[in-house]
Amino acid sequence: MPIVDSAIYRKGVRESHHVTLDQTFEDLHEHGGFAWIGLYRPTEAELAAVAEEFELHHLAIHNATTGHQRPKLERFGDSTFVVLRPARYLEATEQVEFGEVHLFIGPNFAITVRHAESPDLSQVRRRLEADPDLLALGPQAVLYAVLDEIVNGYNPVVDGMEDDIDEIEDELFSGDPDVARRIYELAREAMAFQRATHPLVRMFRSLEAGYDKFSVDIELRRDMRDVLDHVLRIVERADTFRALLENALTVHSTLVTQAQNEEMRQLSHASIEQGDQVKKISSWAAILFTPGLVAGIYGMNFTHMPELSWVLGYPMAMGLMLLSAGLLYVVFKRHNWL
Structure with missing residues (x-):
């Protein structure tokens, strides 16, 4: 009303x-x-x-x-x-x-x-x-x-x-x-x-x-x-x-x-860690690849392949593999890849 x-x-x-x-x-x-x-x-x-x-x-x-x-x-x-x-x-x-x-x-x-x-x-x-x-x-x-x-x-x-x-x-x-x-x-x-x-x-x-x-x-x-x-x-x-x-x-x-920045920092840190792992894997892959290449070449066993009948062929091949692997290891270590 x-x-x-x-x-x-x-x-x-x-x-x-x-x-x-x-x-x-x-x-x-x-x-x-x-x-x-x-x-x-x-x-x-x-x-x-x-x-x-x-x-x-x-x-x-x-x-x-x-x-x-x-x-x-x-x-x-x-x-x-x-x-x-x-x-x-x-x-x-x-x-x-x-x-x-x-x-x-x-x-x-x-x-x-x-x-x-x-x-x-x-x-x-x-x-x-x-x-x-x-x-x-x-x-x-x-x-x-x-x-x-x-x-x-x-x-x-x-x-x-x-x-x-x-x-x-x-x-x-x-x-x-x-x-x-x-x-x-x-x-x-x-x-x-x-x-x-x-x-x-x-x-x-x-x-x-x-x-x-x-x-x-x-x-x-x-x-x-x-x-x-x-x-x-x-x-x-x-x-x-x-x-x-x-x-x-x-x-x-x-x-x-601040929370967003912290998330970004965590993502960045994870990315850096992932990058370091990739570097290490890539470095070891390169180190192992070179000896494998030398071994692969000398393992083909062709009849007319140079150095197959050479007395120092085996030591030279082993030395080449060790030298290349060691050299790559030193290079990667200096660049903090290992």
């Missing part, structure tokens, strides 16, 4: 609950106070009815209808349009899921438009209703409470991402083949988390600049500053995650290069 809750608050107390927007508008005109309307993926007709009643700017309505906006704060006269990107860490898949919340804050209305399942803004409403003094500060208190809820929701995300990065640092040196993919996925999540949190600093600065104009209570200003301090710490940690993941990618590339 698009209308999650619609109620009128006077002096910090919930006075009435309405099923339709028309009932809320009528009650607000007759009795005053401020309306807090919670919508979940509303239709264009419902947003158009809200826009007409509270004279919301058409650009803000267009953004709230289409969604997929980056965090921002825009002023349109005496109304404020805020886009927030809440996040939650999914333990089962070790992934970060991002949502989208739009707020319209005016003198007598607070409208929340949620485009995802989280966060549960009904918890924010219950918390404020349990604190009438804070809720009595009007729509600005609703803006503060929603900001505080979303910023607090970033804590589990930061803790989860920190654990994932610790695991990656361990996997880097274990040779896990999937570590590069996981680093890349985490780097994408870190970038998305930065896009969700970085604009909040500028957003709070803009809110501070309008405190006097919109008569924001001094205590509410202090509460807002406390949330801003929390945002600054989260932004700092998000930046650290980005740097750590970039370093992890660099280390992984270095380790992969």
Whole structure:
């Protein structure tokens, strides 16, 4: 159901609950106070009815209808349009899921438009209703409470991402083949988390600049500053995650290069050893070939072959074989082939 809750608050107390927007508008005109309307993926007709009643700017309505906006704060006269990107860490898949919340804050209305399942803004409403003094500060208190809820929701995300990065640092040196993919996925999540949190600093600065104009209570200003301090710490940690993941990618590339170089060295060493073996085999083959050649020639036993009847023929043949073999051995030895 698009209308999650619609109620009128006077002096910090919930006075009435309405099923339709028309009932809320009528009650607000007759009795005053401020309306807090919670919508979940509303239709264009419902947003158009809200826009007409509270004279919301058409650009803000267009953004709230289409969604997929980056965090921002825009002023349109005496109304404020805020886009927030809440996040939650999914333990089962070790992934970060991002949502989208739009707020319209005016003198007598607070409208929340949620485009995802989280966060549960009904918890924010219950918390404020349990604190009438804070809720009595009007729509600005609703803006503060929603900001505080979303910023607090970033804590589990930061803790989860920190654990994932610790695991990656361990996997880097274990040779896990999937570590590069996981680093890349985490780097994408870190970038998305930065896009969700970085604009909040500028957003709070803009809110501070309008405190006097919109008569924001001094205590509410202090509460807002406390949330801003929390945002600054989260932004700092998000930046650290980005740097750590970039370093992890660099280390992984270095380790992969070293492993490849080691493989090349091993292949080169094996090739050298193989070459040495070939040299040795070739050398001994040449040494044995020469005596075999001489023996082959003198073993043909032709009748008119020279030196067959010579008394010194046998010693000469043996000496020639030994001399050639010895000479080749010396040559190959000098050239480190043996």
